[in-house]
Amino acid sequence: MSHKFYTILLLSSFLNAETLGLLDINWKQVNKEVVMSKPQKAYPKKLTDVIGKMTLPVYLPSNYLYESKYTLIADANFYTMSYHLEDNARLSITGDRTFQDTLNPNTTDGQSLLKASKMIEFYPAEGLMSTDFGRNGANYTLLVECYDSISDKRCTDKTFLQNIYNKLIIVGGTK
Template sequence: MLVLLSKKERNLFTISFCENYESLLFDQPYFIFLVGYLLYEGFQMRLIFLTLLTLTLLNGRGVLDVEWSSANKAQQKPTVPYPKVLVEGIKSVTLPVYLSSSYAYNKKMTVVADKYFYSISFDLEGAMVLFEGDRTFQESVSPQNPEFKKIMQKTLAVEFSKSEEIMMAEYQRHGANYTISVECDKPDTDKRCLKEDFIRSLYNSLNMVGGHP
């Protein structure tokens, strides 16, 4: 029987999993439980899926080149230092880290990050907001490929969509890929998951808060 976890417990579970994922992959009974639980919980465990896919498949992927010249121009020095949880959490990230200015000083954030990706989540009243970024790509498709370049040229600056009751904004900056996701406890009545206004406000208030070459 699966046991429901609170949001706080899920965050702790996520961090624990990310720290021990390699050994867990070889613990078959636990891994079977994990897969079942992930399917049961859905989006609320996307942090684990993101981390698992990034860390275990990185050997089969390449790394996108970040345009640091444009990134450095975009970064503004904060008038007030960012919270320690953010600074320490993203210190190893080698791509520009974007976060809404509305949440950059919210200390109640969960940060899961590595060299080539980051996930920063916030538990709001009745909703969860997730900011993600990564700079990986499948090696079978070279970023210098002419067809790949044509596709990228046609890509919109930002695409807003809704999938399985989750509002999403997907965008690219400085050569890296980014996503903002909003999940509501009551998606049928919560305006944050019914209209694009809230997720657009998150996108429009993005600030570069860290990252380094």
């Protein structure tokens, strides 16, 4: 099966006025994880070449759908990798190093976010199963969307997404 692979790579460091800045990445920890990150089957070089230029750790599933159709949308500080699953669903992971707002962690909202940042919740919202999490300084969203959002267990039960979450590996990213 051939790869379907699009890349939008905007490597300039341009940030919109409403983007306040970039989050600090814990590269020391990232480098430790990279050593342990071994995909079951290597991602194509065409893909890893692009990923290697991003300035955040790029997490992807370690064992999933390397042969399927996928799309990568990326700039230096952001990516969305989405896979067309064979049986009518889409899986996507988004990584993001930018931030748009700041908040004092001692405020009520700040405390709520601080608490939420330490939790991993898989939630079936609007017919999608997803989770948001932070790792090594950047933020990520893992999501599955089903063509049948009511009866497809991948979108009603967290098991499917949780298994993918547990096997994410760092495929690229550089300082």
